[in-house]
Amino acid sequence: MTxxxxxxxxxxxxxxxxxxxxxxxxxxxxxxxxxxxxxxGGAKRRLPHFDDLLFLGASMSRYPLEGYRERCATxxxxxxxxxxxxLHLAIPVTIAGMxxxxxxxxAKEALGRGASxxxxxxxxxxxxxxxxxxxxxxxxxxxxxxxxxxxNPTDLRKADAIEVVLGQGxxxxxxxxxxxxKISGRVAQMRTLPAGIDQRSACRHPDWTGPDxxxxxxxxLREITDWEKPIYVKIGASRTYYDVKLAVASGADVxxxxxxxxxxxxxxxxxxxHVGIPxxxxxxxxxxxxxxxxxxxxxxxxxxxxxxxxxxxxxAMALGADAVAIGTAALIALGDNDPRHADEYAGIGSAxxxxxxxxxxxxxxxxxxxxxxxxARLDPAEGGRRLANYLRVLTMEAQTIARxxxxxxxxxxxxxxxxxxxxxxxxxxxxxxxxxxxxxGQGGAP
Amino acid sequence: MAxxxxxxxxxxxxxxxxxxxxATLTESAADGARTAGxxxxxxxxxxxxxxxxxxxxxxxxxxxxxxxxGAHAIAAGVHAPLTVDxxxxxxxxxAGMNDGATVTVHGSVGxxxxxxxxxxxxxxxxxxxxSAGATGHGxxxxxxxxASMRCGISMKGIDIVVGGDIGPMSAFMAxxxxxxxxxxxxxxxxxxxxEARIYVRGAAGGLGAxxxxxxxxxxxxxxxxxxxxxxxxEPTGAYAPTRFRRYGSARRLYHFATxxxxxx
Ligand SMILES: Cc1cc2nc3c(=O)[nH]c(=O)nc-3n(C[C@H](O)[C@H](O)[C@H](O)COP(=O)(O)O)c2cc1C
Numbered sequence: 007m008t009x010x011x012x013x014x015x016x017x018x019x020x021x022x023x024x025x026x027x028x029x030x031x032x033x034x035x036x037x038x039x040x041x042x043x044x045x046x047g048g049a050k051r052r053l054p055h056f057d058d059l060l061f062l063g064a065s066m067s068r069y070p071l072e073g074y075r076e077r078c079a080t081x082x083x084x085x086x087x088x089x090x091x092x093l094h095l096a097i098p099v100t101i102a103g104m105x106x107x108x109x110x111x112x113a114k115e116a117l118g119r120g121a122s123x124x125x126x127x128x129x130x131x132x133x134x135x136x137x138x139x140x141x142x143x144x145x146x147x148x149x150x151x152x153x154x155x156x157x158n159p160t161d162l163r164k165a166d167a168i169e170v171v172l173g174q175g176x177x178x179x180x181x182x183x184x185x186x187x188k189i190s191g192r193v194a195q196m197r198t199l200p201a202g203i204d205q206r207s208a209c210r211h212p213d214w215t216g217p218d219x220x221x222x223x224x225x226x227l228r229e230i231t232d233w234e235k236p237i238y239v240k241i242g243a244s245r246t247y248y249d250v251k252l253a254v255a256s257g258a259d260v261x262x263x264x265x266x267x268x269x270x271x272x273x274x275x276x277x278x279x280h281v282g283i284p285x286x287x288x289x290x291x292x293x294x295x296x297x298x299x300x301x302x303x304x305x306x307x308x309x310x311x312x313x314x315x316x317x318x319x320x321x322a323m324a325l326g327a328d329a330v331a332i333g334t335a336a337l338i339a340l341g342d343n344d345p346r347h348a349d350e351y352a353g354i355g356s357a358x359x360x361x362x363x364x365x366x367x368x369x370x371x372x373x374x375x376x377x378x379x380x381x382a383r384l385d386p387a388e389g390g391r392r393l394a395n396y397l398r399v400l401t402m403e404a405q406t407i408a409r410x411x412x413x414x415x416x417x418x419x420x421x422x423x424x425x426x427x428x429x430x431x432x433x434x435x436x437x438x439x440x441x442x443x444x445x446x447g448q449g450g451a452p
Numbered sequence: 453m454a455x456x457x458x459x460x461x462x463x464x465x466x467x468x469x470x471x472x473x474x475a476t477l478t479e480s481a482a483d484g485a486r487t488a489g490x491x492x493x494x495x496x497x498x499x500x501x502x503x504x505x506x507x508x509x510x511x512x513x514x515x516x517x518x519x520x521x522g523a524h525a526i527a528a529g530v531h532a533p534l535t536v537d538x539x540x541x542x543x544x545x546x547a548g549m550n551d552g553a554t555v556t557v558h559g560s561v562g563x564x565x566x567x568x569x570x571x572x573x574x575x576x577x578x579x580x581x582x583s584a585g586a587t588g589h590g591x592x593x594x595x596x597x598x599a600s601m602r603c604g605i606s607m608k609g610i611d612i613v614v615g616g617d618i619g620p621m622s623a624f625m626a627x628x629x630x631x632x633x634x635x636x637x638x639x640x641x642x643x644x645x646x647e648a649r650i651y652v653r654g655a656a657g658g659l660g661a662x663x664x665x666x667x668x669x670x671x672x673x674x675x676x677x678x679x680x681x682x683x684x685x686e687p688t689g690a691y692a693p694t695r696f697r698r699y700g701s702a703r704r705l706y707h708f709a710t711x712x713x714x715x716x
Binding site: 200231 | 548589707
């Protein structure tokens with residue numbers, strides 16, 4: 007958090023890479039409290055990521071499109087394989103599922119407003135659908151989670167799509183957790199649990215196991231909603247190649263792959279940092295699976311986990327995604343980690359730019375809280391405008407890159423437009439190391 | 453259960469374990485044939501899709517389903533006070549998410565009967581497979597025979613009455629509602645249970661984490677008698693409430709604490 011005192015080296019002080027200060031603080035904290043660290047956010051360690059890729063702009067061998075003049079479309083249709091009413095979104099950036107409970111009702115409403123303003127979708131989360139977000143969301147995806155908290159068929163029928171959640175990138179194989187301080191009366195009532203207790207969300211669905219069962223579950227969801235709504239399947243990135251194949255075999259219309267940088271509301275730090283694979287490594291696996299099934303672009307792929315800029319959007323799409331989803335960045339757009347709360351962050355032992363105690367419920371920005379006074383700090387209309395601005399910027403940035411690569415639709419970006427800066431990124435993303443034609447590991451097993 | 457060859461379609465012929473009960477069919481019940489106020493669907497002649505779309509926008513109040521052939525999602529998502537009689541065995545998620553209908557299966561059912569039921573009554577004359585009544589928020593599920601494992605898993609307000617036994621890991625993380633078992637309960641009963649109440653007449657295998665036997669007080673005897681009566685079981689003699697034991701949460705795992713780590 008604080009910078010190095012400038013003279014540590016001259017004092018003969020040398021920080022260990024193995025036992026760096028964060029590691030030492032972690033051991034000290036564990037020794038003092040006897041409980042592991044639970045926090046929000048995604049993996050903080052340095053990982054091969056979109057920053058390790060670059061685009062090859064057009065010049066002689068390819069020709070670019072005129073910025074601001076020549077059309078570069080951004081729309082995307084999701085879930086047209088089986089559903090009578092697929093989603094048609096204006097931009098390929100969607101808002102990921104974040105629960106009411108983790109977030110305040112105002113924050114959920116703001117997400118709905120922002121997304122609707124630019125013609126994209128938002129997603130419910132563990133804990134059910136609130137009228138605030140349904141009311142303000144033009145396209146609302148309803149999550150169907152293992153806990154089934156707040157799950158009811160009336161809301162299911164109100165949804166525009168259904169997302170069967172198997173896992174999250176931050177914690178593939180893990181269930182959820184909402185600590186007592188965030189279980190307000192309303193949250194408790196929606197989840198049918200006593201207020202104030204620490205709530206666990208199951209890690210497995212209660213009434214199906216494995217792809218054969220999931221096929222029947224998806225069939226049931228289609229039957230209940232009269233085959234109107236697209237069915238998504240969301241998986242945390244781990245054995246992505248196989249998981250995507252099985253999700254598609256189970257009938258998914260859309261597969262959502264969330265890499266390990268993906269945010270969470272509350273998970274053990276050890277889980278966030280050590281389970282799952284980076285987003286960059288997951289995308290080519292997912293695309294390969296879809297291609298082999300002959301279903302790339304027919305079953306759409308949504309990628310999430312660490313999307314921050316239009317460049318990230320463009321890179322994910324160039325690798326074969328049809329759309330992306332954002333969580334953390336959307337919260338930041340609403341006002342999360344805003345320096346104007348510096349004093350209050352300090353008061354709860356954090357700092358603007360570092361705040362990740364989403365589990366704790368004392369968010370000075372009023373986003374990851376159920377405290378009515380804190381939550382009232384976020385004006386949903388203002389938050390929605392900020393999010394819409396940010397989504398517009400992401401879209402324009404992605405278009406800028408797509409035009410530079412000569413594409414009239416951002417979806418037409420392709421791996422051929424990319425090179426990697428590091429050998430790791432080249433191997434994971436399956437694009438050549440910049441300046442070479444070398445793709446490490448090409449031809450190996452997935 | 454045989455995997456579906458094509459997840460996009462319902463093909464009863466590929467579904468394992470289905471016994472066809474066609475012998476007693478006297479008249480041909482084509483797609484929604486109507487006799488004396490009851491609309492009949494013969495699932496050997498029409499599809500679950502046709503049945504369910506009628507049940508979701510009903511033109512009658514009483515329905516009969518013939519030759520269900522173990523098909524999945526029969527009468528799933530009904531949200532009107534209809535009467536549906538299924539004459540034979542049903543597959544997975546029969547009467548799933550039921551909201552208000554009275555559904556009777558004159559046979560046995562596969563996994564997840566009445567899963568996430570909101571209201572209404574689902575009665576199974578035979579046995580039920582896994583996860584019967586899973587996550588149900590309301591209504592009454594009666595299984596006259598026995599139910600397999602995970603009966604009442606994650607239940608959230610539903611009442612379940614089982615005439616026979618239930619399998620292991622039943623009422624796992626059960627949040628609310630009541631589970632009545634006239635026979636025995638398998639291992640791990642009520643693991644990590646919240647506020648649901650369990651009544652077992654026979655032997656309960658091992659109890660799951662945080663599930664304990666509790667005193668059966670008069671108010672419990674009264675609610676048990678009510679539930680048995682609603683299920684069609686006279687709460688006297690061998691089925692008198694005093695023959696049951698009550699189980700519920702010790703509420704020791706409601707808050708995370710390191711000394712509980714062995715229990716998690
Ligand atoms: C506060 C918060 C709450 C979340 N709640 C859920 C949830 O209820 N269900 C779910 O599938 N994912 C949940 N997620 C994960 C997001 O859906 C998404 O996968 C992730 O945020 C994407 O990565 P990003 O944060 O780097 O954009 C949550 C994330 C955050 C930050």
